[in-house]
Amino acid sequence: MSDLFDTPHAAPPEAPRPLADRLRPKTLAEVIGQQKVLSRDGPLGAMLTAQSLSSLILWGPPGVGKTTIARLLAKETDLAFVQISAIFTGVPDLRKVFESAKLRRGNGQGTLLFVDEIHRFNKAQQDGFLPYMEDGTILLVGATTENPSFELNAALMSRAQVIVLERLTLTDLELLAQRAEQELHRALPLKGEAREALLEMADGDGRALLNLIEQVMAWKTDAAMDRDQLAKRLMRRAAKYDKSGEEHYNLISALHKSVRGSDPDAALYWFARMLEGGEDPRFLARRITRMAVEDIGLADPQAQGICLESWNTYERLGSPEGELALAQALVYLALAPKSNAVYTAYKQARASARSTGSEPPPKHILNAPTKMMKEIGYGSGYQYDHDAGDGFSGQDYFPETMKRPVWYLPEERGFERELKKRVEYFSRLRTKRQGG
Structure with missing residues (x-):
């Protein structure tokens, strides 16, 4: 028995260093990407x-x-x-x-x-x-x-x-794969399309690619695999997506700007990217509806209703079927005529409301339910529009100290063409009624 304890044992062989460590660049000139x-x-x-x-x-x-x-x-x-x-x-x-x-x-x-x-x-x-x-x-x-x-x-x-620093491109990843093959003295057992799929799986991450390559090389197969065979053995990496971080805001910005830019294909791409990342479809439904009122507005009054209906459809169907309804609304918005005229007018009105503070309405449009209020001029001089010619009195409804602004400027697009005619019509009547 003593021989078992007295005889020295050979040291266990060291585990091979990970490929990522072995390929770590030795100079800045060797850094890829x-x-x-x-x-x-x-x-x-x-x-x-x-x-x-x-x-x-x-x-x-x-x-x-x-x-x-x-x-x-x-x-x-x-x-x-x-x-x-x-x-x-x-x-x-x-x-x-x-x-x-x-x-x-x-x-x-x-x-x-x-x-x-x-x-x-x-x-x-x-x-x-x-x-x-x-x-x-x-x-x-x-x-x-x-x-x-x-x-x-x-x-x-x-x-x-x-x-x-930027994520590695497919070209960068291919160069890294070639370095790995030289280090391992063996070509990847992959056909062309499978090799491309492997690079895509890395999603711009060089370390992830080298880890994937180590897995592939460990299979010890001489026959080159195609894309389907590779997919059965390797799980695709989940796309980087932080639902509460910057990536969340970057992608929703890309989605919104694609709709605003009338590009349905790009809109669908960013929509799919967010869903694949685990985004809540209800958040997307809310943002899609926001796009309808901000970027389409009254150029297409149906847009908002279509968004609400798609949201309602999603609530009834759930995922994944209901997501198609949201995609349908998204494509409709991308191809709809665009106008931010109401959005712009609303922001200007809010800014003016903050700056004018507590300016009261003009007395002629104030109700006078008591005798005292009538005596001090509440309601005096109000013209009932239905009694006026064209159903329009042309009175001023802004505070007396405030010069009348013009904020809503409809576009020559979609239904707002008709609204622009109405705005111009009432503007002419107002000038005429006020003796201008």
Whole structure:
């Protein structure tokens, strides 16, 4: 028995490093997909050329190279690279990081502190970085997938330049796939259409693509698979969509502007993108109805009713059948004549209402239910429009101190052509009745 314990055992073989780690670029020139910021004329390239690297916020979607770029910036500038995550780092940990950076600085070396998910720190924690940034103890490089202007405080933003990194294109992902094949000494066992599908599954995320490639290579098959065979083995990644974050507002903006721009195909695309991301169809029904009153208005008075009917249909049918009714309303809006004349007039009226405060209506249109009110002029001089010629008295209904404005200006489109004729007709009569 003693031999079993006395005989040394061979160390277990090390697990192979993940492909994403093995392919991590060793120089900034090897970074894929971010040439706009890394080129000589780009913001980072210009900083390095001038040897004037400042604190940065790297903003971009997952898997586009934020951590890699931070590491390589430290290497290019001979700074010590220290990485922390806002998710796992508390105030005591930060104090240790800052103390270590001070010691390092005393020995003649600066520190590039890379903070992943920096938006996870609260405003007070973000303020904690400021004195160490200002005295040069650290050069801060924060990484975030969220809009910095929403998530980071003004003091931190004023001391760091925001660098926007873009999702990888299919061309970028193909280049990354080729590098993976060279590293693995083997071609992907995929036919052309399946290869394209694999790149699409990554959804602009380089790290996700490399993880997918590792899965495909692990199948050890020599026969090239087609798209259907690949789909059976791999699940498509869910599209990035935060129902309460910036992506939510970006996509609803794209949907609204596509309708306003009379493009039904684009409108359907963004509508589908939001549904695929898990958006509540009732939210979309409400926004579609809003589009009808804001952008179509009285150019097509039926539009609002069609939206409400589609909403009602959705409530009766539920998902997914009811979503077709919303899509139908969306296409109707996109192809309807457009006018924001009422929307514009309404905003002007609201602004005027705020500025004129408590101006009373003119006395001639006030009711006079008591003797005293009649004696002080309430209702005096009111002209009953049905008694006037053309059923129109032409009286002024604005406050006496207010010059009559003209806010509603119908367009020469759709039903508003008819409304424009009516506006002009009553304007002529009003001028005539008032002796103009």
